[in-house]
Amino acid sequence: MKSDIQIAQECRMLPIRDIGSSLGLSEDDLEYYGKYKAKISLDVLSEREGREDGKLILVTAINPTPAGEGKSTVTVGLGQALNRLGKKTVIALREPSMGPVFGVKGGAAGGGYSQVVPMEDINLHFTGDMHAITSANNLLAAAIDNHVHQGNALGIDIRKITWKRAMDMNDRALRDVVVGLGGKPNGYPREDGFMITVASEIMAILCLSTSLMDLKDRMGRIVIGYDLKGDPVYCRDLKVEGAMALLMKDAIKPNLVQTLENTPAIIHGGPFANIAHGCNSILATRTALKLGEYVITEAGFGADLGAEKFLDIKCRFGGLKPKAVVIVATIRALKLHGGAKKADLSHADLDSLAKGIVNLEKQIENIQGFRLTPVVALNRFATDSEEEIAFIKEFLAGKGIEMALTEVWEKGGEGGLDLARKVIEAADRMEGDYEVIYDTDSPLKEKIETIVRKIYGGNGVAYAAAAEKQIQDLEKFGLDRKPICMAKTQYSLSDNPKLLGRPEGFEVKVNEVRVSNGAGFIVCLTGDIMTMPGLPKVPAAEVMDIDESGNIVGLF
Amino acid sequence: MKSDIQIAQECRMLPIRDIGSSLGLSEDDLEYYGKYKAKISLDVLSEREGREDGKLILVTAINPTPAGEGKSTVTVGLGQALNRLGKKTVIALREPSMGPVFGVKGGAAGGGYSQVVPMEDINLHFTGDMHAITSANNLLAAAIDNHVHQGNALGIDIRKITWKRAMDMNDRALRDVVVGLGGKPNGYPREDGFMITVASEIMAILCLSTSLMDLKDRMGRIVIGYDLKGDPVYCRDLKVEGAMALLMKDAIKPNLVQTLENTPAIIHGGPFANIAHGCNSILATRTALKLGEYVITEAGFGADLGAEKFLDIKCRFGGLKPKAVVIVATIRALKLHGGAKKADLSHADLDSLAKGIVNLEKQIENIQGFRLTPVVALNRFATDSEEEIAFIKEFLAGKGIEMALTEVWEKGGEGGLDLARKVIEAADRMEGDYEVIYDTDSPLKEKIETIVRKIYGGNGVAYAAAAEKQIQDLEKFGLDRKPICMAKTQYSLSDNPKLLGRPEGFEVKVNEVRVSNGAGFIVCLTGDIMTMPGLPKVPAAEVMDIDESGNIVGLF
Secondary structure, eight states: OOOHHHHHHHSOOOOHHHHHHHTTOOGGGEEEBSSSOEEEOTHHHHHTTTSOOOEEEEEEESSOOTTOOOHHHHHHHHHHHHHHTTOOEEEEEOOOOSGGGGTTTOOOSEETTEEEESHHHHHTTTTSHHHHHHHHHHHHHHHHHHHHHTTOTTOEEEEEEOOOEEESSOOGGGSSEEESOSSGGGOOOEEEOEEEGGGSHHHHHHHHOSSHHHHHHHHHHOEEEEETTSOEEEGGGGTOHHHHHHHTTTTTSOEEEEETTOOEEEEOOOOOSSSSOOBOOHHHHHHHHHHOSEEEEEBSSSIIIIIHHIIIIIIHHHTOOEEEEEEEEOHHHHHHHTTOOGGGTTSOOHHHHHHHHHHHHHHHHHHHHTTOOEEEEEEOOTTOOHHHHHHHHHHHHTTTOEEEEEOHHHHGGGGGHHHHHHHHHHHHHOOSOOOOSSOTTSOHHHHHHHHIIIIIOOSEEEEOHHHHHHHHHHHHTTOOOSOEEEEOOSSSSSSOTTOOSSOOSOEEEEOEEEEETTTTEEEEEOSOOOSSOOOOSSOGGGGOEEOTTOOEESOO | OOOHHHHHHHSOOOOHHHHHHHTTOOGGGEEEBSSSOEEEOTHHHHHTTTSOOOEEEEEEESSOOTTOOOHHHHHHHHHHHHHHTTOOEEEEEOOOOSGGGGTTTOOOSEETTEEEESHHHHHTTTTSHHHHHHHHHHHHHHHHHHHHHTTOTTOEEEEEEOOOEEESSOOGGGSSEEESOSSGGGOOOEEEOEEEGGGSHHHHHHHHOSSHHHHHHHHHHOEEEEETTSOEEEGGGGTOHHHHHHHTTTTTSOEEEEETTOOEEEEOOOOOSSSSOOBOOHHHHHHHHHHOSEEEEEBSSSIIIIIHHIIIIIIHHHTOOEEEEEEEEOHHHHHHHTTOOGGGTTSOOHHHHHHHHHHHHHHHHHHHHTTOOEEEEEEOOTTOOHHHHHHHHHHHHTTTOEEEEEOHHHHGGGGGHHHHHHHHHHHHHOOSOOOOSSOTTSOHHHHHHHIIIIIIOOSEEEEOHHHHHHHHHHHHTTOOOSOEEEEOOSSSSSSOTTOOSSOOSOEEEEOEEEEETTTTEEEEEOSOOOSSOOOOSSOGGGGOEEOTTOOEESOO
16 A cells, blocks of 8 residues: 555646646736745735635534544545536645654645645645744744843733743653743743644634734734733733734745645645634635635534634634535544444444444534534445444434545545535535524633533533633633633543543533633633643654655655 | 835846746756745756856955944845856855844845845745754754653763754743753753754754755764763664755755846855854855856855855865955954944044054965965945055055955945956966865864964963863764864954954963764864844844735844
């Protein structure tokens, strides 16, 4: 079996100029980054303001398991399939973070015959967006410590600086650090930490901004910490939002690439799906909607986290109106949800499947709760038995839900034609708009409880003492009238990663409530949220290599 | 008076494709990064192996002073002037570090009407080379801490890890840090620090490599620290040099831009001129030599540091044979060397000038010591008096040294025509090759003393106890047969920044001797060497801004 990088390197890419032409983009609309990548001018969007939008389709999933569901692969495969059916389609994906590439992951740009290319570039530096975000993040951090060192006119409390430094690397040693050691010339020692770049609020801001000036304003509004009186200190107080915007002048432009089948793909922005909202940028999605009849996008993790934030945060802010939702599931993963062991997944096991399908059932109900029509994509594995497939088909038919088998990893767009047809039908049937599940202006706790009850299926919410205080503070400072960005384990509908399937009767424990004031949402942390991953015992980096002819190994 | 960014933004740039064509480069030879930047394929060099090289001209300077000498501006202006004289000329410059742009500096790409453009890109992310170096540097750092965390099979002594993390930011708080805090999941706490990216050995390696495979081998040879037995541990022991090379696959390719007068400029690599050798990359210079009749390059700081390392390290490693050397001086700076105060520089002061000109005299002798012909470029200021200019002219005439007045800041290439003519003559007169001043295989102390006596004019060298021990260790491990990279203050010929002019009778104190085994040189530290700058009281970042039309302010 060929590896992803082998398949990717054998593909015949079209010059990105030709991909642009196929979307009606001129030379002036694109800035080339090599032959196969380009940035799309923001003018493309503003010049097409009056044009009707294409149809927006979200791809989401059941709660992820170690078996892997293939959400990105289905997203790419569905786009390729629609293209084969003669529908002008644009795929709108998140940019992968470089850090995890060196850890376990190897790469993240779809897989098999449903990949975006050039995958080695997309997985590494790409067009430099991540680096720009890292730089803007760390310029603000340097400005904070410099301000304190130079006299601290703002009275910043160095014990309450919430802005962390960032690096696009899996580096556990940087999670908790002390900076400013070495004596007076080096400033004041204080506790600090690094996040991986995709967890930075700058990334969330990039993804929610509607223009460079909006981006600058949002960066100015970032709360960097608190002063000695306890009042919030903003980025704009340090006067560096202009320099930060300058650093982001190119990063804000969406990136155009293609799939293995030459379907256009816009890859832009990739915020963490826990501490942030886990969706690609509003600007990229809007641009794609002006260029294609169909736009296929995805959101991080399962529908309880990804789809909820996509709909309640991204679409709300961006005025986006999705027409249908694909929920990706695999038989292997559903059996894990039903209690099967990972080692036994290759055997037919209707019992575990029947127990685990409730996870899919709940995600379907969740999507319906937003007044949207879900289509289930059952991503087929060689080990799936006919009985198991028949069981799921029957289960879904009983609920009036369409299902399509997909084989996009092995067959590319050809393996997603049935799904594509069903998605077209679902989108055609959609009338009116989807509905958010809570009002931004509702009290903070009410918004949190709505998500927990309606989406997670929990009984209620318990607040840690610290969280109670933080909620009071946010209300006092008038920083509470924003959507909620839940930071919860992706593995369970609850806040306990061990409760698979469709848990009931649980309470969600909120440990911390923070404002991402620039991004414009309140982050609500449940459980331990990791914002800086580590490397495993044998990092993927150890097998990566490049030879003198440019052949690459170890990206997969 | 217009600011540099104003002048730069008013210039009519040619599409970089046209600049490439003027050098005989095809579409396939270039990878575009937007419309005005491109990476040059390494094949361009290998395909032209048999072709005769152009003439290499080095631009260096007297010891720098707060008055500023304009070395980069003269370099760009000279290139433009040669071009005006019908000589096909390529300028080969270092890439500016982004960090200092936000501090005092504002920008570093020449000035006035002798700039390289697009200056806002060159000064910020450019084509991402700095970010690639930062990533490769920090991947190695993460691999080290991960190795220790995962069981430390190599027995790395965490008290003796010499590899530091890097960031392209002026951030004093990161000079001395403790990482790995927070308990067992975060690894072992240890002292660490960040360098600014240009001070990373990866940058020096990039600049001294002759191919991607050479780069990979050199990265593998990096000494990252010592094990518990006291033996060196190498990057290759951690098996990440392949992944690091993958990260550098594009960064190794030289970048093509242009000057305000559309003269081609290759800007690639910018190692710190103290901890490293301060020259642009060998690959860029070699490529330029295959494309132009004349190649103008520069080296960091004054001739005692920059030219010496250019000749003894870069040209030695790269087999480069410079044909002439320009020494940039200003009357204002020479008066400072003669004891004048900065506030008085606008008044004629023959006395201070006569006292300070000895600095120029010594730098001339130094260049002659390498068997090269210096031409003095007197970079003219409005405040220079005729008497002062006449004095210098006479002084140099007495030594048989050519001098040219330059007004390249105000007039572009037009202001450098006289210099260009004299450089052409000097290069034509050059017979045979220059000579290095020491043999790589000589004992370490002998090499250091040769530099101190011949170039700095000192009496001898004193070694700190630590340095003695380090020299013994390097000899023991067989790591000593390499050129010396002196890390010394740039302000004086001695190691005391206060001794201006041409100090005599001094001893140089060597505090530390380190091997940059990947780069292939021994760093010899005298005095305090800063590898991470800080931001000033009012950082340049505070005045930088960009508006909705893309107009930029604050880069100068």
